[in-house]
Amino acid sequence: MSKRLRNTEVCADCSVPEPRWASVNRGVLICDECCSVHRSLGRHSSQVRHLTHTPWPPTQLQMVQTLYNNGANSIWEHSLLDPASVMSGKRKAMSCVDIYFIRAKYHMLAFVHRMPCREDDSSTAKDLNKQLHSSVRTGNLETCLRLLSLGAQANFFHPEKGNTPLHVAAKAGQVSQAELLTVYGADPGAPDSNGKTPIDYAREAGHHDLADRLVEIQYELTDRLAFYLCGRKPDHKSGQHFIVPQMADSSLDLSELAKAAKKKLQSLSNHLFEELAMDVYDEVDRRETDAVWLATQNHSTLVTEKTVVPFLPVNPEYSSTRNQGRQKLARFNAHEFATLVIDILSDAKRRQQGNSVTSPKDNVELILKSVAIRHCSDSQDNDQPDYDSVASDEDTDQELPSRKGDRTKSLDSDVSDGPITMQEYLDVKNALSVSEAKIQQLMKANNNLSDELRLMQKKASKLEKQSSAPESDYDNTFNDSEMDNSGLCRRGRLRSSGWLGEGNSIPELDDLETESDPTLPSTEDVIRKTEQITKNIQELLRAAQENKHDSFIPCSERIHVAVTEMAALFPKKPRSETVGSSLRLLTSSAYRLQSECRKVVPSDGCPGPDMQLVTQQVIQCAYDIAKAAKQLVTITTKENTN
Template structure:
């Protein structure tokens, strides 16, 4: 579709003709003046792009223009369309109104406060309302009615909703139906192209099966949206995803000049960030890239015969109320970086994103000279300067900041089970091994049959495990990079658009002491009897956790997870610290990192004061997935030690 506008189009906020900007997540077109207010709201409220001076994915532009031409603005001005609103004095801005305060106050009320959006009748159970809306969204995306889906999203439908009856998400449905614009809208609101359905297939898989190859390629691009945008900002190029090139890491021309200890320390500090904090930093740098690029477009498109006042300038990232004050301070400090400093930070983020995806261990600074953070940018990431404001490496997460507790569901490596991938590890195998080790199969079978819903979740885990097994032999595959955390608990348009991590976070980054040990001699492995004894302890504690899940005793999740963690630690201690076998290392890595993740997921079951109520169905699903991964790893270690000790 051509980017050129028709003369009949008007600004959605003040009716000025021929608007030149679009708000992607709101599906509206706006004029220059109104756009300046949109920008000051922040991307979490409005994601603006210039219609002709900003590069657009063609299908995303098509989506926005379709929404606007089909009345998307009526969603945000619903109550203003009521004749009674005229009597009450409510009205939208008009072209003659001043930017400040008239237009700006109206725009903030419209998009930040959602003051004119249709309100659902009050119900005691808000989670049920969101679930009902999400099910409607799930059904609607198979059609071409974009405006209906945007309306559902505005009311609180979740783009990443997993339909337990259908075993998939709205994006799976849209991809299978070839609904390109629906897929674009869902991904703007955080839908994950790499999330598996109950058959282990992703929306990308369904698009390819349906012959929608352009859509499949676009979904792959969306998975790597964040790192692609950072690379394009620096060098004007994007990776060739069709040929499995998923990262471009530019280099500075003077990359070998700065080898200071401060530079090395700053580089190491960035690499040592937990996966959760690294993701937050990368997302914030993405927002800063967007602010800088939009600033450049803004200045290039203004009529410079008219004074551009300070009221239209966005000097740093606006405050996002969903973030802690510490994180907002760190975000605003990014504006202080000059071009060289900011470029070095972006390069290091790209480098570390690639490392985390591939599961590589942290290399020493001398091995990565060309990618070391340099100049003043280093100080912004260190504790040695500007201590009056928190620095980014010490940003406090709104959730638990233990290094690995917040690892996402996407924390997988391609080689986790490379030596054991002759066939998928099935739930039946898992149960058989448990029977041989602890004679408790009958008890677990009875427990799982006692609750059909829990059994459904376990079958879903089995299919996911098969998918992860297949990924280990597919270099070009796209990782499961869903980050649930608080994202799926957000409702409506107050949630931020999901920036994908492109599966950066490999298992290898969580257990660094198990990496890079190919040349070590292999000390004696523990006896099979000792491994079985510890596995029995793990199995017993997993039984208790499954029973708590079946009986909805969510308060028991944390103590159960702590007992499992202790048992896992004791089992891992049986093995040499530096095993030679990649199979042993992979199994130990899966065992210990899954125990870390299990603790993090179980903590979500206990709501914190002032935080949204967690989706317990989702939390339980993730808890069971982690427990299954632990049992799977224990089974692998028993198999390995039995084989080695027999030989």
């Protein structure tokens, strides 16, 4: 979609006129040079699109333009607008690209407004979520973007209202709010407490264009993959939700390697298939943006190395194994990558319909005329590649030796995880808080059902006594897997978009290969100890931010005590190796944290420590502790509900 730029528009980062790119999730316009830095950050930090050379959904472009015109940039530069920032040395880059400024602004969120510290972080998160839930009924986009920047969750399920912010925006006909929420991950197919989706809300309120747009967003992933190969998208209004192209030179006589690869893809759990599909989506975005970048540059000047994004940047929320697999996608040539995309589209359609695997001729709606399409000129007639399933973000580096060795051999590492920044740790902590809130919501919902179950058990007990059967034969444990959690889990979006058939099992439970471990502590106890660890880590990070290095040692000791108390909840020799590895990461990181914090006290006759390096190592240890605590919360939740 073409767009006429106004003379008043300038790059949000360096202030040069006539920016030609936009960051969709940040709501700003940027120039070519700053865009190259945005791309190197990864889509988790900034999602870039060209204003005129990239196809735009009109309502999404309008959303970005509205945010830009209403000062969205001030959200990301909040502290720079404070006159005191000049005295503190903070400044905004002007008329030149400042890589470090852009990275700090969007990746570390160094200049956003910080909420005042409160003892109860869960209450703060709940307040933000409820404010977002209320604000989306209005057209004030920048307010909602500010709340999202502070940590409000786009998929927040309001316990009293029984729905999400997207339900509210859809009912009110707030198209731009719906676009913003879905950019931040809101699920158009998430059911409310009555089983109605935001799409249903929009249709019932007469907002049919918005309802049609929400359906498009629901199938955004598979639509984007199909468009990449054949330049067309399905006609969702007519009930066509998938286009599965076919290789023009493909043969029914697939090689054994190709058959093995296809079988391996089909055998993935829904959870891992979703992750692989999302990674391929990101790679498609990288390749398409590369093509637009090369087509729009002034080739009379040298394109510098900093403009090149040779593979997907590291996402700190993912495991190192998954990041390695994502980077490996860049090595696929045009033929190999097209084959992988087609296989994913075909299997996504199969999983939606619950059909068995069909032959390559079946359900083909378009034919890919040429492998060497506009995105890549390199074409080879190689066999279809064998690709490995990527690890979930719940996997750890402390896997079983045999598993870790196998993955190391099959996945090449181009870039290792970089040093963990303070903001990256805080992102993990925020995600953990959200996870805990969801668990608590499920537990509250479980209470009423548990009461009903106990009444049924009492009646059953009377019958058992009459037949001389012991009462203990009845299991008085309620299984959360039997409860509809109203789309609160990650699988919500896949199920609502039709990827998971009604008869399919739950991916999170599919991944459990063993029976539940009765020796594990209760979820409530683990969450309680995790909250204590998190509060102590927050205190340590505040000390790091304020350069109060004298506080490092007492903070680390409090963290060590909290970690020891949490570890004591678990058996010394847990049945699950995953539990054991998470406990080892938790305790070893706490010991390492103490060791690093002691370095702030210089030894006699030795030069003073490099405080910047010490602080970085302290943050890394804190990140590892939080990561291990999150793993243990996840594991115990799964085990106790199995």
